[in-house]
Amino acid sequence: MLGPARAKDARFPVQSEEGRLSGIIGQEFVAMDDRYLIDSHKLIYHPERVAALLAARGNWDLAKDVYPLYVEVSPVGACNHRCTFCAVDYIGYKAVSLDVDVMRDRLAEMGRLGIKSIMYAGEGEPLLHKRIVELVQITKASGIDVSFTTNASVMPKDFCEEALAHISWIKVSLNAGTAETYSRIHRTKAAHFDQVIANLQRMVAARAAGGYGVTLGAQILLLPENRDEIATLAEICRDRIGLDYLVVKPYSQHNFSITRTYEDLAYTDFAALQDELGGLSTEKFRLVFRGNTMRKYTSEDRYPRCYSVPFLWGYIMASGVVSGCSAYLLDPRFEYGDINKNTFKEIWHGEKRRQGFELVSHDLNIDECRRNCRMDEVNRYLYKVTDNPPDHVNFI
Numbered sequence: 001m002l003g004p005a006r007a008k009d010a011r012f013p014v015q016s017e018e019g020r021l022s023g024i025i026g027q028e029f030v031a032m033d034d035r036y037l038i039d040s041h042k043l044i045y046h047p048e049r050v051a052a053l054l055a056a057r058g059n060w061d062l063a064k065d066v067y068p069l070y071v072e073v074s075p076v077g078a079c080n081h082r083c084t085f086c087a088v089d090y091i092g093y094k095a096v097s098l099d100v101d102v103m104r105d106r107l108a109e110m111g112r113l114g115i116k117s118i119m120y121a122g123e124g125e126p127l128l129h130k131r132i133v134e135l136v137q138i139t140k141a142s143g144i145d146v147s148f149t150t151n152a153s154v155m156p157k158d159f160c161e162e163a164l165a166h167i168s169w170i171k172v173s174l175n176a177g178t179a180e181t182y183s184r185i186h187r188t189k190a191a192h193f194d195q196v197i198a199n200l201q202r203m204v205a206a207r208a209a210g211g212y213g214v215t216l217g218a219q220i221l222l223l224p225e226n227r228d229e230i231a232t233l234a235e236i237c238r239d240r241i242g243l244d245y246l247v248v249k250p251y252s253q254h255n256f257s258i259t260r261t262y263e264d265l266a267y268t269d270f271a272a273l274q275d276e277l278g279g280l281s282t283e284k285f286r287l288v289f290r291g292n293t294m295r296k297y298t299s300e301d302r303y304p305r306c307y308s309v310p311f312l313w314g315y316i317m318a319s320g321v322v323s324g325c326s327a328y329l330l331d332p333r334f335e336y337g338d339i340n341k342n343t344f345k346e347i348w349h350g351e352k353r354r355q356g357f358e359l360v361s362h363d364l365n366i367d368e369c370r371r372n373c374r375m376d377e378v379n380r381y382l383y384k385v386t387d388n389p390p391d392h393v394n395f396i
Contacts, residue, residue, distance in 0.1 A: 038247055310356045
């Protein structure tokens, strides 16, 4: 049974040596091993943007100037894996990529507009972009924090030497503890398993040599095929590679996905795993078991509408299309414009986003939305702040 505690970092002192208790930060569940709040949210650290969002409710003239804090960007549409769980298989892994010269102008503009962070991930494998190192450098120079979600089976030339110093974190999708299971789930060569490990070892060594602050981690999607290999993978990440963490996360069915293999997966069957894996964390390595997210997958406890779109985050596809939500890629209702044709401000102020604002404000049925979407925890927080506060809120 989990009890009360706080996330382990300088602001939240440790209450127990095990480091496996839970805590409440802004009324959100936080696993103590989750020092980066991966299973929660960080919107509470941006009160000025929340205030702007609240002021803009129902008012397009104010809403148009509420820019994202965070944008997910897909540098390329192509991918060298065909994972059994891929949410965006319906897009087709198209061989398109972002124009770096266009992005140079857009990123500088986005930084000026107050966008704080970009995660390079998307419908393809981001490290396949031929100028990804340059893209990282431009992004950071624009005042925007940089991160990656990647399969790390490829390592661009000079990535460790020229890009790593500019990146806040890299999270590698590594969904098995053995090469055989890895090849079945990622639907790729078994040799890629050892290649990923080698590439991560290079990153860890380069970080140490350069004194870089980048956080290096991995994540495994908990599936029936890999449940018995999580401990093995954690030991590889901790002992062979030297990563900072391994996240164990649940599957979430994308409504548009072709694959339906795991659509009825019930995480109640995996409840005991959290205790089984508890002893793998150390002072330098954390096993982050996303039990809160697993609980929510089938829970009826939810908010009545989306509060995040089209405000706090956005998505730029490899084609250049700007979308309000990754759960609705290729849905024209959520496509606001094209960065190859217009500036980000023109797109964010444009008629398509205004229509999206009206849609989400009045007509969107979130029963049609993906459960445990990227903004789920943020939506839960905003619901409490806006439409469902507890009694006696003025007695602070």
